[in-house]
Amino acid sequence: MLSNNINLRKIGVMFLIFTLVFTGLGVSSGMPVSYAASSEVFVSSGGDDTNGDGTVGKPYATLSKAYSQISDGGTGTIYLLDNITQTTKNGEALKLNLDKRVTITTAPGVNTVTIKRGEPSGTNALDTHFDLTKGELTLKNIIIDSNFNNQKINGRIVNVFGGSQLIIEEGAVLRGSNSGFSGSVIHVDNTGSVVVMKGGEIRGNNSTGAAVLVDNGSQFIMTGGLITDNIGGGVSFRSTPGGMLLLSGDARITGNTNSSGKALNVNMANYKNLILDGVFTGEAGITTQSILPGTQFGQATDAGLGSVENLIADSGSILASYDANKNLVWRAFKNDLSKPSADGEVMGKKPTLTGVTEPLAKVTIKIVSEADQSIVVSKEVTADGNGDWVLPVDMVLSTGAYTISVTANKNKTQSGTVTRQFEVSSDVYVSSGGSDTTGDGTRNNPYATLYKGYQEVVDGGTIYVMDNIALSVTADKKYLHLDQNKSVTISTDPNAVDTAVIQRGSGKDAASGESGDIDTPIRLEKGQLTLENIIIDAKLGEDFYRGRIINVYNDSKLIIEEGAILRNSSSSFGGTAIYLKGTAPQKAVIEMRGGEITGNKHSTSEHSAVLIVDNADFIMSGGKITDNSGGGVELSTNTNTRLVLSGTAQITGNSGLNKPERNVILQGNTLLTLNDDFTGEAGITAHNRMAVGANFGVAARAGLQGLGNLFADNGHLLASYAEGNNNLVWRSFKNELTQPSTNGETTGTKPTLKGVTEPFAKVTIKIVSAADPTFVITEERTADANGNWEFPVDKALSTGAYTVNVTASINNNQSETVTRQFEVVDKTALQGKYDEITAENLVETEY
Structure with missing residues (x-):
C-alpha cells in the first residue's frame, strides 16, 4: 500500500503540472488548485468510496461512485489510475441511466489500465459490465477484459439501450467476454440507440452469437477500429426489424468465425442492415441468408460506390457489386x-x-x-x-x-x-536433308519441305527449320499454301547454330494462277502464321518477279516477331514483300511486333514493300521497315484499311522514285491510327494532304506522347492533332529569326542573333560574308523549352554585308531555312564620342 501511495503522489504531481499548463489555473490567479474538478474523477484499486473525494490523491474505489459524482446533464471524465476489478455481483454493475456524457479512460502518465471482470452474480440481469440506458459513454485508451476464470457469463460488456450512445475511441480494447448471450460484447437496442466505433478493438470474445448485436432500429456506425478473432461472429442483427450497420473509413471486421471455425463477420438478417456510408478503405466480411448472384444485401451512398470491393463474402465464389439503384448485390466471381x-x-x-x-x-x-x-x-x-x-x-x-x-x-x-x-502433340521439324516420304517430322527424322510440315503440324504447333532450305514455286502450286484454320509458327530450330534462311528456290513465272501469286512463295488465306527467328530471302538472280514474299488474304493473320527478316524481294508488283487484302466481311490482319522488312525493291521504285488494300489492318508495335526501294508501307484509298502504330515500331529510310524519303504512303485521311504509347519513328507521305491543317489520320486518345515521332517525308511540317475529334493534322515547323528582324538591318561587329523555333529543336546558324564568300561561320544551338535561342558572335566581323541562314530540326523533322541580310558597322569611334560627351556631364539649363 505504501508503494501504491508513492505512485499516486507521483501521478498527482504530473496531473497538477498538466492542469496548470492546459487550464491556465495556478497560484498566481488567486484561485485554489484542485486535483479533481467535478468533471474529472479518479478511480484506483486502492481508492475509497467512503473517505475518498475523487481526486488523484484520494481516488474512489469504484466506477459507480465516480459516475455518481458527475453532475446530471454534464460532461465528465473518469480517470483510472491502475487496474481495477469490476464485479457484477450484488448489483454492482455500472448503471449509466442519467443524462450524462462520460468518458472512461486511463489517467495521464499511466500505462493503459485494465478493467477486469470480478465475480459474476449468476443471474441474467446483473452480469453486464456497463448498462447504458441514457446519456453517452466514451471508452478510449482503456482495456475491458471480461474473462472470469473462463466461465460462461450470462451477460455482456455493454448494453446500449433507450436512445443512449456508446463511443469507442482509439486505444479502447473490449475482450475476453465468454457469454451465453448473442452480442457477447455489445447489445445495442431501441430506436435512437447508437454505437460509434472510431478506433480501438473488439477481439477475443466468445458467444453463441456475434460479438456485437444490433437490434430494433438502433445503429452501429463504424468509421475505424477492428472487430476480429471473435467466436460466434463479428456483428449480427435480429431478423425483424433489425438495426443498421454503417461502414466507412478504415473500419475492419474480419477474422471472426462461428463455433465451427467458418468465417462469420457481418451476419446479415436482411438487405436493409448494411449501408456503405462513404469512402471505405477497410475490410468487412459479409454473410447473407442467400449467397447467390443478384442477391441484395445493403445499400451504398455515392461516396461508397467505389469501395464495394472491400466488402468480401465470408463464403462462396462471389463478389460485391451494386446496381443502378445503388443497392449492394452479389455477383459471380468470373x-x-x-x-x-x-x-x-x-x-x-x-x-x-x-x-x-x-x-x-x-x-x-x-x-x-x-x-x-x-x-x-x-x-x-x-x-x-x-x-x-x-x-x-x-x-x-x-x-x-x-x-x-x-x-x-x-x-x-x-x-x-x-x-x-x-x-x-509433337513439334514438326523440316531440314534440307529431310524426306517428305520417309520422314516423320521429328528432329531425328525431319520432313524436307515446309509444305509437308504445314500439312502435318497441329493447331498451335511450330514448324522448326533446322537449316537453310529452299521454298520453290512450281507449276502444280507447291508453294506454301496456308489454307487451314489453324495457328502455325515457323521458326529456326532452337538447337541450330545460326538463324535458318528460307531461300526463293524457283525461277520466274514458274507457277500458274492469279498474277499476284505466280511468283509468291507463301500464300496465307486462312488461319494464323507466325514468323519468328527466321529469314525469308526472296533474291534469286537479278530478275524482277511477278509476285511477293507473302500474300495475306481473307480473315487470316500474319504475325511477325523478333528475329524474323523478310528481305531482297525484287518485284514488279506493289507490295514487294507483303500484299494484304481481306474480303468483306472478313478482314486480313498483320501484327508486326518485331523483326525487319528490308532490302526489297520495286521495278520502277513506285510501290512500297507492304501494300494494304481492302478490309485489312497492319498493326505495328515493334520491328523495323527500312531500306526498301519504292517505299515502306502503302495504304490504298479502298475501304476498311488501317495502319496502327504503337510501341517501338520504325518505318524510316525507305525511298521512292526521285524522293529521298517515302515511308508511309497514305491515300486517305483516316487510314493511320496512332496510339499514345508510340515511341518509335515513322515518316509520312499523305497524298494531296501535305499542308498545314490537312488531316492525315486519327489518334487513339488525346494527349499523345508519340506525335513527335511522326515526321513528314518531304516537307517542313510537324504532326499534331485536332482537339475534340483527335484527327492527326499537320502544322508548320516554327522557325523565325527575330534579330536581325529585317533585311538590311545594321549591327555591331559582334552581333547577337536571336530566333524562335520549336522547343528543344536543334538550330543551325550559318553566316556568310558578301564580300568574301569563303568567310563562313557555322554554329549550332539548342532552343530552350519555349523555343527561344540566342547566338552571340564572339569574333568581331569586318564591316560590310552578310547573309545569315537558319534551319531548325527536331527528331527527323526539319524546318524551312530562314535567310536574312544584315550590315555590319564599326561603331567604335561613335561610341567613343558618345562616352566623351556623357563624361562632360552637360546640363541643359546652362545654355
Whole structure:
C-alpha cells in the first residue's frame, strides 16, 4: 500500500503540472488548485468510496461512485489510475441511466489500465459490465477484459439501450467476454440507440452469437477500429426489424468465425442492415441468408460506390457489386478458361494458356501430366485491367494428355476451380536433308519441305527449320499454301547454330494462277502464321518477279516477331514483300511486333514493300521497315484499311522514285491510327494532304506522347492533332529569326542573333560574308523549352554585308531555312564620342 501511495503522489504531481499548463489555473490567479474538478474523477484499486473525494490523491474505489459524482446533464471524465476489478455481483454493475456524457479512460502518465471482470452474480440481469440506458459513454485508451476464470457469463460488456450512445475511441480494447448471450460484447437496442466505433478493438470474445448485436432500429456506425478473432461472429442483427450497420473509413471486421471455425463477420438478417456510408478503405466480411448472384444485401451512398470491393463474402465464389439503384448485390466471381477452350483440345509442346477473370485478380494455373503425375507445372499470373490473363508455358511438355486447373483470387475471395484436359502433340521439324516420304517430322527424322510440315503440324504447333532450305514455286502450286484454320509458327530450330534462311528456290513465272501469286512463295488465306527467328530471302538472280514474299488474304493473320527478316524481294508488283487484302466481311490482319522488312525493291521504285488494300489492318508495335526501294508501307484509298502504330515500331529510310524519303504512303485521311504509347519513328507521305491543317489520320486518345515521332517525308511540317475529334493534322515547323528582324538591318561587329523555333529543336546558324564568300561561320544551338535561342558572335566581323541562314530540326523533322541580310558597322569611334560627351556631364539649363 505504501508503494501504491508513492505512485499516486507521483501521478498527482504530473496531473497538477498538466492542469496548470492546459487550464491556465495556478497560484498566481488567486484561485485554489484542485486535483479533481467535478468533471474529472479518479478511480484506483486502492481508492475509497467512503473517505475518498475523487481526486488523484484520494481516488474512489469504484466506477459507480465516480459516475455518481458527475453532475446530471454534464460532461465528465473518469480517470483510472491502475487496474481495477469490476464485479457484477450484488448489483454492482455500472448503471449509466442519467443524462450524462462520460468518458472512461486511463489517467495521464499511466500505462493503459485494465478493467477486469470480478465475480459474476449468476443471474441474467446483473452480469453486464456497463448498462447504458441514457446519456453517452466514451471508452478510449482503456482495456475491458471480461474473462472470469473462463466461465460462461450470462451477460455482456455493454448494453446500449433507450436512445443512449456508446463511443469507442482509439486505444479502447473490449475482450475476453465468454457469454451465453448473442452480442457477447455489445447489445445495442431501441430506436435512437447508437454505437460509434472510431478506433480501438473488439477481439477475443466468445458467444453463441456475434460479438456485437444490433437490434430494433438502433445503429452501429463504424468509421475505424477492428472487430476480429471473435467466436460466434463479428456483428449480427435480429431478423425483424433489425438495426443498421454503417461502414466507412478504415473500419475492419474480419477474422471472426462461428463455433465451427467458418468465417462469420457481418451476419446479415436482411438487405436493409448494411449501408456503405462513404469512402471505405477497410475490410468487412459479409454473410447473407442467400449467397447467390443478384442477391441484395445493403445499400451504398455515392461516396461508397467505389469501395464495394472491400466488402468480401465470408463464403462462396462471389463478389460485391451494386446496381443502378445503388443497392449492394452479389455477383459471380468470373473465372473462364479460353485456351484450351474445350476438353481434348490439341496444343503445342509450349502452349499458351489464356483465360478471363476479375480485373487484376491473382490466377493460379496448375498443369499435371496424366501419364506421370509427378510432372507438374504450377504458375501464378495477374490478370490485366480487363481481367484477361496469358500464360506462355516456358517448358517443353512431352506428348500426351494433361489436366489444367485454374483458380483465381481477388482480395480474400477465391473463384471456383476450372478444370480442363488437353493434348500435346509433337513439334514438326523440316531440314534440307529431310524426306517428305520417309520422314516423320521429328528432329531425328525431319520432313524436307515446309509444305509437308504445314500439312502435318497441329493447331498451335511450330514448324522448326533446322537449316537453310529452299521454298520453290512450281507449276502444280507447291508453294506454301496456308489454307487451314489453324495457328502455325515457323521458326529456326532452337538447337541450330545460326538463324535458318528460307531461300526463293524457283525461277520466274514458274507457277500458274492469279498474277499476284505466280511468283509468291507463301500464300496465307486462312488461319494464323507466325514468323519468328527466321529469314525469308526472296533474291534469286537479278530478275524482277511477278509476285511477293507473302500474300495475306481473307480473315487470316500474319504475325511477325523478333528475329524474323523478310528481305531482297525484287518485284514488279506493289507490295514487294507483303500484299494484304481481306474480303468483306472478313478482314486480313498483320501484327508486326518485331523483326525487319528490308532490302526489297520495286521495278520502277513506285510501290512500297507492304501494300494494304481492302478490309485489312497492319498493326505495328515493334520491328523495323527500312531500306526498301519504292517505299515502306502503302495504304490504298479502298475501304476498311488501317495502319496502327504503337510501341517501338520504325518505318524510316525507305525511298521512292526521285524522293529521298517515302515511308508511309497514305491515300486517305483516316487510314493511320496512332496510339499514345508510340515511341518509335515513322515518316509520312499523305497524298494531296501535305499542308498545314490537312488531316492525315486519327489518334487513339488525346494527349499523345508519340506525335513527335511522326515526321513528314518531304516537307517542313510537324504532326499534331485536332482537339475534340483527335484527327492527326499537320502544322508548320516554327522557325523565325527575330534579330536581325529585317533585311538590311545594321549591327555591331559582334552581333547577337536571336530566333524562335520549336522547343528543344536543334538550330543551325550559318553566316556568310558578301564580300568574301569563303568567310563562313557555322554554329549550332539548342532552343530552350519555349523555343527561344540566342547566338552571340564572339569574333568581331569586318564591316560590310552578310547573309545569315537558319534551319531548325527536331527528331527527323526539319524546318524551312530562314535567310536574312544584315550590315555590319564599326561603331567604335561613335561610341567613343558618345562616352566623351556623357563624361562632360552637360546640363541643359546652362545654355
